[in-house]
Amino acid sequence: MGRITIENLDKSYANRRRIPRREEDPLLRQGDYVAVLKGIDLTIADGEMVCFLGPSGCGKSTLLRIIAGFEAPSGGRVRINGKGVKGPSADHIFVFQHSGLFPWMTVAENVGLGLRHLKNQRDRSAQINEFIEMVELEGFEQHYPRQLSGGMQRRAELARALAVNPDILIMDEPFSGLDFLTHMKMREEVVNMHAFIRKTILVVTHNIDDALIMGDRIVILGDSPTRVIMNRQLAFPRPRNFEKSADLSRLRSELYLMLGVNYAV
Ligand SMILES: Nc1ncnc2c1ncn2[C@@H]1O[C@H](COP(=O)(O)OP(=O)(O)OP(=O)(O)O)[C@@H](O)[C@H]1O
Ligand SMILES: [Mg+2]
Numbered sequence: 001m002g003r004i005t006i007e008n009l010d011k012s013y014a015n016r017r018r019i020p021r022r023e024e025d026p027l028l029r030q031g032d033y034v035a036v037l038k039g040i041d042l043t044i045a046d047g048e049m050v051c052f053l054g055p056s057g058c059g060k061s062t063l064l065r066i067i068a069g070f071e072a073p074s075g076g077r078v079r080i081n082g083k084g085v086k087g088p089s090a091d092h093i094f095v096f097q098h099s100g101l102f103p104w105m106t107v108a109e110n111v112g113l114g115l116r117h118l119k120n121q122r123d124r125s126a127q128i129n130e131f132i133e134m135v136e137l138e139g140f141e142q143h144y145p146r147q148l149s150g151g152m153q154r155r156a157e158l159a160r161a162l163a164v165n166p167d168i169l170i171m172d173e174p175f176s177g178l179d180f181l182t183h184m185k186m187r188e189e190v191v192n193m194h195a196f197i198r199k200t201i202l203v204v205t206h207n208i209d210d211a212l213i214m215g216d217r218i219v220i221l222g223d224s225p226t227r228v229i230m231n232r233q234l235a236f237p238r239p240r241n242f243e244k245s246a247d248l249s250r251l252r253s254e255l256y257l258m259l260g261v262n263y264a265v
Pocket of ligand 1: 014036054055056057058059060063
């Protein structure tokens with residue numbers, strides 16, 4: 001189960017070196033602290049894929065780090081399946097990272113890390129191969145990460161995440177730095193994988209199209225201190241296609257405007 005409840009979440013960072021400006025809103029800056037997140041309330045259902053959008057520096061990564069238990073909130077709380085988050089939990093949450101593979105292990109060994117509970121070697125190998133096939137890396141099982149392209153490394157990391165089988169998968173800008181075609185393929189893979197495993201997935205992206213194609217829901221965070229400025233369920237059928245759905249295109253234009261771009265390019 002991967003139900004997440006976020007209640008009145010605040011996060012401030014100490015900022016001792018910052019020189020106060022006279023015109024500054026005193027609520028933004030209290031003593032030596034700068035508020036990054038302010039009064040965030042969100043409920044995420046088990047199995048939902050939620051895409052977070054928002055301007056750079058608004059606190060998206062901070063929010064995900066708090067959900068993952070890497071950082072403590074300054075106020076409010078996060079609960080996963082009703083239980084307060086006290087610290088990182090490898091059993092429930094997997095954080096998808098760039099270069100998250102162990103460089104001294106082959107692709108198969110990296111993917112196998114999540115399958116250590118399978119004691120039978122044959123079952124384990126079969127599962128490893130299944131996940132490697134899912135991300136189309138057959139033939140590269142014995143390669144080390146350095147012998148793979150950037151996109152292939154990202155796919156291997158995805159296979160590793162799938163093998164861990166977490167309740168919640170957290171992806172902070174998972175496609176950044178990928179070439180256009182690899183980006184599209186990876187996105188499709190994540191959508192297909194989500195349809196298949198139905199786990200809770202949180203994705204931070206700067207790409208409005210990614211959010212619209214992938215998300216069961218879009219959450220837009222506003223400027224600092226960040227609040228939720230839009231929280232919308234996306235009921236569009238899948239596979240989603242901007243050319244075939246006028247409603248989807250309309251929402252896309254709306255989001256571009258909301259995020260400060262005059263038209264969708
Ligand atoms: N450990 C920290 N100490 C102090 N300030 C921090 C720390 N981590 C983040 N911040 C500040 O919190 C704010 C939000 O940072 P965060 O990384 O969450 O933004 P973001 O929305 O993920 O941005 P981007 O889209 O550029 O990745 C920034 O102003 C940043 O300077
Ligand atoms: Mg970030």
